[in-house]
Amino acid sequence: MRILCISDQVEEQFYGPNLEENAAGVEAVISCGDLPFEYLEYIVTFLGAPVYYVLGNHDPAPDSKDFPGGCIPLDGEILEIGGVVFAGLSGSRFYSGGPNQYTERQMRRRALALSMKIRWRKLLGKPVPQVFVAHSPPFGIGDREDPAHVGFESFLGLMGRHKPELWLHGHVHLYGPDQGQQRNHKHGNTKVVNVFGHRFLDV
DSSP states (O other): OEEEEEESSOOGGGSSTTHHHHTTTOOEEEEOSOSOHHHHHHHHHHHOSOEEEOOOTTSOOTTSSOOOTTOEEOBTOEEEETTEEEEEEOOEEOSSSOTTEEOHHHHHHHHHHHHHHHHHHHHTTOOOOSEEEESSOBTTSSOOSSTTTOOBHHHHHHHHHHOOSEEEEOOSOOOSTTHHHHHEEEETTEEEEEOSEEEEEEO
C-alpha cells in the first residue's frame, strides 16, 4: 500500500489543483501532527483517500470542538488500513503547558494503555501493529536536546515490546543538505522515519 505521510509543514503540491497528480497512487494519508486542519480537510476532500492523524503540540486539545472534518483520529487507537495495522500516539514533551504536551510519566501511562490493547488483540488472534504513528520521536533517535524536541523514552519501550517494522513521527524540523541522514534511523528491526514535510512510503 502506498501512503503519503505529512507533518509540520504545509506543502503547496498537496494544497492546490495538482494534488491528485502529485499524490497519484496514494491509498491513505497519515498525518503526524502540527498541520492546519483545513489542510487535512482539503486533502481528504480532493484526493479521496482516507486521512488518519495524530495531534501535535501546536494542535488543539483532543477534547476540543475543533477537529479535521472527514479525517480519522489515530491517537491511542489500533486500526487496520489497507491490510496494514497502525497504532498511534499524539503529543510532544511537556515544555510550555500547551495542549498535547506530556511528561515522560504521563506518556508512559498512555504507552502502557496502548500496549494493553495490542496484547489483547494478540490474545484474540488479531494482527498486531506493524506501523506506529506519533508526533514525537523516540528518545535518542532523531530527536533534539532542547526540552521541546527531546523524544520519549517510553516509545523505546513500545518498540522493544512490539517490534514494529516502522515508526513514523514529525515534530523535529529538518533543514539543510543532510536531511536524508536526519530523516531515517534504525532501532533494532524498526525503521524510524521523520516525515517532516512529506514522505511517500510503501508498506
